[in-house]
Amino acid sequence: MWKLLVVLALSATSFGAVLEQRSELYKRCSASSTFPTAKGTVTGKSPITVSAGSTYDGRMKRFDRGSGACQGQKEGGDSDAVFLVQAGATLKNVIIGAYFFPIFPYSILNNVWFEDVCEDAITIKGDKAGETSQIIGGGALKASDKVVQHNGCGIVKIQNFYARTFGKLYRSCGNCKTQCQRKVVIDGVEARDGKIIAGINKNYGDTAKITNSCYDTKKPCIVYDSNNTGAEPHEVGTC
DSSP: OBOOOOOOOEEEOTTOOEEEOOSSSSOSOOSOOOOOOOSSEEEOSSOEEEOTTOEEEEEEEEEEOOTTOOOTTSOOOGGGOSEEEOTTOEEEEEEEOSSOEEEOTTOEEEEEEESSBSSEEEEEOSOOTTOEEEEESOEEEEEEEEEEEEOSSSEEEEESOEEEEEEEEEEEOSSOSSOOOOEEEEESOEEEEEEEEEEEEGGGTOEEEEESOEEOOSOSEEEEEOOSSSOOOEEEEEO
C-alpha cells in the first residue's frame, strides 16, 4: 500500500484557472486507463537516485521499499522515497508498488504508475519560477490525499495521466515555509472517483489550466487561503 468531452464554453476566472465545460463524462480521453502488469519486482532498502541529466528506464518493473515501509498519511522524507529524481533527469517505464518519491525541478516522469499511493505519489520541490516539471502518461490509484504535491515555485505539466480514487490530483503547498506563485497545466487527463483535480492558492497568485480532460468531480478546481506558518489552509471558493 503506497505513495473529452464536448466543449460548450471556455472561461477564465480571476484566479487564472481555465476549465472545460462538458456535456458528458469519459469521452475522448487521452490517458490510458489500463493499468500495466509488472514485469518483476525490485525491493530496495534505500532510494534510487536518478542523477541530474540522466535517464532511468525501469522496463515496467515494480519498485518498492518492502513491507511496512508505508505509514499512511504520516509525513515521510527523502530517505523514505523509492526514487529521487534530480534536476533535468527522466524516469520512465516504472511501476511504484509502495510509497512515494520526490521529483526535483524541471524533471520528466514518463509512463510512471502508482499501484497504491501511500502519502503523496509525487512531491515536486526546489523548482524556481519558469522551470517546468513534466508528468507524461502513467497513473495512480488509491491516493486518499494527494497525487502530486508541489512545494517549489515553478510550473507542473500533467499530460495524459490516469487517476482513480483520489483526494486531489494536484495541490500547491498550502503551508510551506517558503511560499510563491505556482502554476499547473493539466491536459488529456482521465480522473475518476476523485474529489479535486487542482487545489491552488488564491493569496499567492497560483494559476491552473485544465483542458481536454474528463473527470467526475463536482468541483474540479478549488482555491485556498494559504500561509507560510504551517497552519492548516482553508478553502475559499472554486476557480
